[in-house]
Every structure is written in structure tokens, then in C-alpha cells.
Amino acid sequence: MTIQEPVRLAATLFVPSPDPAALRARLVEHVGRYAHSETTAAGDILLSSELGLSRLTLEAGGLRIAAESRDPAGLAYIKMIMADHVLEFGQAGVALHWTGAGGAGSPLPFFREMTVTAVAMVGRFLRLTLRGNDLGRFAEGGLHVRLLLPSEGVAQRWPVTGDDGRPFWPDGNPPPARVYTLRRIDVAAGEVEIDMLLHAGHHGAPGAAFAERARAGDVVGMTGPGGGDLPEAADYLFFADETGLPAVARMLAEMPAGRRVRAFVEVEDEADRQVLPSSAAAEITWLYRRDGARLELAAIAIGTGDLPPDFVVWGGMEHAARRAIYRRAIDTWNLSRDRLRLASYWRRGQAGEDHHHDD
Ligand SMILES: Cc1cc2nc3c(=O)[nH]c(=O)nc-3n(C[C@H](O)[C@H](O)[C@H](O)COP(=O)(O)OP(=O)(O)OC[C@H]3O[C@@H](n4cnc5c(N)ncnc54)[C@H](O)[C@@H]3O)c2cc1C
Structure with missing residues (x-):
């Protein structure tokens, strides 16, 4: 992996910590599994991946994380991953506040609200056709999405970017989510197709139950894509x-x-x-x-x-x-x-x- 350039979007987070060096070491250990890490002449650590770049700088009383990406979704993912890890590593009581691009209250760039336009039974699958806006980013970088599945009869309010970079749910708890594959995507038509299996243990299971009751006009949340590309081979x-x-x-x-x-x-x-x-x-x-x-x-x-x-x-x-x-x-x-x-x-x-x- 090489460090990305040119970089366009940037955001910064200062994490107060009694031991910023230890916090940084844990972040590098975990995030470094998916990103390339290197130390600069000034002693900062750079983590780079296809999402973008983060710079970890030790400061008096805490750690500064500066995130950069060419892609709003890449930046949003970096902010979310960093916040998740910081909170997991014992900083749970700390209020995190990112400044810069993609601020609190802005739409999550990797989220779309999708509307069911057709439902068909294909063997033991329910084939759902979903329509949404601006699906270009869902055609590359992986086949899979996470569907956020509203409970029956609930008018779901969707998340926005939280102060800490993680999704903020206006009504509190998020609905259940399950991972599915975009079997077909037509960006120009704003349409995807998903085959959801009505599996043997499906009664009451959020994914299969949603498929079973889905009707044209129902809405569902979709985040992603994920899974990466298939390596080249003959x-x-x-x-x-x-x-x-x-x-x-x-x-x-x-x-x-x-x-x-x-x-x-x-x-x-x-x-x-x-x-x-x-x-x-x-x-x-x-x-x-x-x-x-x-x-x-x-x-x-x-x-x-x-x-x-x-x-x-x-x-x-x-x-x-x-x-x-x-x-x-x-x-x-x-x-x-x-x-x-x-x-x-x-x-x-x-x-x-x-x-x-x-x-
Ligand atoms: C990357 C990825 C892509 C996927 N793509 C698809 C897809 O395109 N279509 C699709 O149908 N599924 C797909 N899945 C699988 C799907 O996410 C799981 O089957 C999921 O558990 C279904 O959620 P649920 O709410 O129906 O059941 P859950 O609430 O998760 O599970 C309820 C019970 O059902 C059992 N169960 C779950 N799945 C099955 C199964 N397939 N057969 C028998 N028992 C099962 C569980 O073990 C559990 O006991 C994908 C999963 C991943 C990780």
C-alpha cells in the first residue's frame, strides 16, 4: 500500500489522555492490521490505506489524530474507526469532537435510504429490487452492503454524522442490521437487486423476516459497500x-x-x-x-x-x-x-x- 495523494478532505481530533504514547501504540497495533504504518522524521506515525491517511501526533496531555482522504466516505470511515478504537481502549468517558470536513449533523456519505420497488420469489430467495439516489460508490470496492432493517410499522429516522465521527441515531437505538450482496447494480437507473434467503431458522430473524413482509414502497437503510475486490488471476x-x-x-x-x-x-x-x-x-x-x-x-x-x-x-x-x-x-x-x-x-x-x- 502506498500513501495517497492528492488529498482533499481533512478533519482533526484531539484525544485527552494521561498516556498518549500508550494510546497511540494500541491504535497502531489495531489499525495497522489494515493499514500501512510509517514513522516520520518528526516522530509522527502515518497510517495509510485505500480509505486515506491519518497522522498520529503526541501532544501535551493527549493524542492528535489528523485524518485526510480524497473521498468523503473514506474520511467518514477513518473518523468512525478511530473513534471506535479510542473508545474501546479505555477512553470511554472522553467526549470526542472532530473538527473539519464532514462535521456533526452532516449526512453519512456511506449511507443511502432505499425504497423497495419490486418483490419476487426466486426459489427460496426473496428477490428485492431497491431504488435510491447516487449509487455510484456502491458499484466499486466490494459486493456487499449492510441493510438497516426497520421494524414493522416503525417510521425509521436515519443516522447522521455524530460529533465523535460515529453514526448518531436521533431516536437512540439503531434497528437490526444484516449483511447482503448486491446481486446486480444499475447505477444509471439507481437500482440494486438483493436475493435474501428465507433460511430454515428464519422465523423472527430480522433479515429473513424483513424479506418475507417486504412490499413495494417500504424503506430500508443501506451502508457500504464492503468486501474489497477479487484479486486478479487466470x-x-x-x-x-x-x-x-x-x-x-x-x-x-x-x-x-x-x-x-x-x-x-x-x-x-x-x-x-x-x-x-x-x-x-x-x-x-x-x-x-x-x-x-x-x-x-x-x-x-x-x-x-x-x-x-x-x-x-x-x-x-x-x-x-x-x-x-x-x-x-x-x-x-x-x-x-x-x-x-x-x-x-x-x-x-x-x-x-x-x-x-x-x-
Ligand atoms: C458478506 C456477506 C454477504 C452475504 N450475502 C447474502 C445474500 O446475498 N443473501 C443472503 O440470503 N444472505 C447473505 N448473507 C448471509 C446473511 O447475512 C445471514 O444469513 C444472516 O444471518 C441473515 O440474517 P437473519 O436476520 O435472517 O438471521 P439471523 O438473525 O442472523 O439468524 C437467526 C438464526 O438463523 C440462522 N441462520 C442464519 N442464516 C442462515 C442460513 N443461511 N441458513 C440456515 N440458518 C441460518 C442463524 O444461525 C440463527 O440461528 C451474507 C453474509 C455476509 C457476511
């Missing part, structure tokens, strides 16, 4: 259950000719199959749970001799299956981590998004 190996299928559909639809993809998709039975158009040379293997087929068994059946020389593995599936395929990729296929994009999309028996990647 060959790809995809693994997905139903929750990863929308991402497989979109990646195949957007993949240029000349690439080769082998995709393994685990679904309940034949009724869940979908047509997945692609310009790439795609070979899709449908695995039916009803017959005992599993993603991890398909991965175990692939030996090193079956693999192309330069390939990337992508996967979105249940936590345990992901773990088994991750181990296979590292231990047997000897794949380096930068060639791996395997994510836990849900975890059996656990609601929400907190799936730890305990590899």
Missing part, C-alpha cells in the same frame, strides 16, 4: 452455499472473457439451481444437501494435481464449512493468504454478523 475456484450464491452470480456476470472459473454451489436440491450467465469459461457444480453433498467434501476431493498454476480461491458460506476449506487451501493446496478470499457468511445457531475467523 483461474478461480469459488465455493458458496445459498448465501454466497448472489455473489457468485454477480462475479460471474462481471468476469471478462478469458478467465476460467470452477464454482461449487451447495443448495438444498435441484429447485435452487439458477442460470448464471458469464463471459468467462465457467464450470458450475451444484451440490445437493438433500443427497449428502457438501462444499467441504468437494474441496477435499480436489488434490494438488487438479489445480491450475495461478489461481484464487473465493468462498462465502457457513462458518464451519469455511474453516474446513480454509485449512484445505492452506495445508494441502499450499495457497498463500493473499490468494484466498474465504468468508464466513453465517454461523449455525448464532444470529447476526459476529462470526470469528478462528482459523
Whole structure:
């Protein structure tokens, strides 16, 4: 990662602290996992990533954090990440106040209110078409969004930027949020499509329940995008259950000719199959749970001799299956981590998004 320039938007935060050096060390330790860090001649620490740049300066009685980005959303994310970490590292009682661009009360640049315009049943999915303004940023940098799902009958008020850089919810508690994939996005038409699975344990679950009751005219909040881009390779190996299928559909639809993809998709039975158009040379293997087929068994059946020389593995599936395929990729296929994009999309028996990647 290289330090970004030119930089246009800037904001500053002073964090009072009895031990600013210790606070800075913890920030660098945590944020440095996702950002490149370097120390300047003056002793400041610079953290840079695709979001932008932050400069951490020790001052009398505290730490100054100066954030810069070319992109309003990049700046907003840096401010939020820094505030979250500062509050987590024992500064919980401190009132944080950013000055500069994207001040308190301004719209969150990574948030859109979306309106349901169509609902269709596609196998066990509810396909929602959502319409919103200014969706350009949702077409790049990742396939996934977080949907903020208002409870039935509630006229939801949406968040704005808080004084501390984090979302501020005018009514207090935020509604439940769940992560979904933009299966299709049409920026010019201001339209996205999301396939939401009505999964077996869905009764009362916020995501599936919202899908089940959705009607044209309903509104939902959307933040993102996230997930990053697929690394470049000649060959790809995809693994997905139903929750990863929308991402497989979109990646195949957007993949240029000349690439080769082998995709393994685990679904309940034949009724869940979908047509997945692609310009790439795609070979899709449908695995039916009803017959005992599993993603991890398909991965175990692939030996090193079956693999192309330069390939990337992508996967979105249940936590345990992901773990088994991750181990296979590292231990047997000897794949380096930068060639791996395997994510836990849900975890059996656990609601929400907190799936730890305990590899
Ligand atoms: C990056 C990413 C992209 C995703 N994209 C999609 C997508 O495009 N479409 C989609 O449908 N899902 C997608 N998911 C998965 C989705 O976020 C989860 O399935 C989520 O748990 C659904 O929320 P919920 O409120 O319906 O259920 P929760 O309240 O989270 O869970 C309630 C119960 O249902 C169980 N459960 C959750 N999901 C499933 C499942 N798939 N099968 C069986 N049981 C389940 C849980 O273990 C829990 O016991 C994605 C997840 C991630 C991380």
C-alpha cells in the first residue's frame, strides 16, 4: 500500500489522555492490521490505506489524530474507526469532537435510504429490487452492503454524522442490521437487486423476516459497500452455499472473457439451481444437501494435481464449512493468504454478523 495523494478532505481530533504514547501504540497495533504504518522524521506515525491517511501526533496531555482522504466516505470511515478504537481502549468517558470536513449533523456519505420497488420469489430467495439516489460508490470496492432493517410499522429516522465521527441515531437505538450482496447494480437507473434467503431458522430473524413482509414502497437503510475486490488471476475456484450464491452470480456476470472459473454451489436440491450467465469459461457444480453433498467434501476431493498454476480461491458460506476449506487451501493446496478470499457468511445457531475467523 502506498500513501495517497492528492488529498482533499481533512478533519482533526484531539484525544485527552494521561498516556498518549500508550494510546497511540494500541491504535497502531489495531489499525495497522489494515493499514500501512510509517514513522516520520518528526516522530509522527502515518497510517495509510485505500480509505486515506491519518497522522498520529503526541501532544501535551493527549493524542492528535489528523485524518485526510480524497473521498468523503473514506474520511467518514477513518473518523468512525478511530473513534471506535479510542473508545474501546479505555477512553470511554472522553467526549470526542472532530473538527473539519464532514462535521456533526452532516449526512453519512456511506449511507443511502432505499425504497423497495419490486418483490419476487426466486426459489427460496426473496428477490428485492431497491431504488435510491447516487449509487455510484456502491458499484466499486466490494459486493456487499449492510441493510438497516426497520421494524414493522416503525417510521425509521436515519443516522447522521455524530460529533465523535460515529453514526448518531436521533431516536437512540439503531434497528437490526444484516449483511447482503448486491446481486446486480444499475447505477444509471439507481437500482440494486438483493436475493435474501428465507433460511430454515428464519422465523423472527430480522433479515429473513424483513424479506418475507417486504412490499413495494417500504424503506430500508443501506451502508457500504464492503468486501474489497477479487484479486486478479487466470483461474478461480469459488465455493458458496445459498448465501454466497448472489455473489457468485454477480462475479460471474462481471468476469471478462478469458478467465476460467470452477464454482461449487451447495443448495438444498435441484429447485435452487439458477442460470448464471458469464463471459468467462465457467464450470458450475451444484451440490445437493438433500443427497449428502457438501462444499467441504468437494474441496477435499480436489488434490494438488487438479489445480491450475495461478489461481484464487473465493468462498462465502457457513462458518464451519469455511474453516474446513480454509485449512484445505492452506495445508494441502499450499495457497498463500493473499490468494484466498474465504468468508464466513453465517454461523449455525448464532444470529447476526459476529462470526470469528478462528482459523
Ligand atoms: C458478506 C456477506 C454477504 C452475504 N450475502 C447474502 C445474500 O446475498 N443473501 C443472503 O440470503 N444472505 C447473505 N448473507 C448471509 C446473511 O447475512 C445471514 O444469513 C444472516 O444471518 C441473515 O440474517 P437473519 O436476520 O435472517 O438471521 P439471523 O438473525 O442472523 O439468524 C437467526 C438464526 O438463523 C440462522 N441462520 C442464519 N442464516 C442462515 C442460513 N443461511 N441458513 C440456515 N440458518 C441460518 C442463524 O444461525 C440463527 O440461528 C451474507 C453474509 C455476509 C457476511
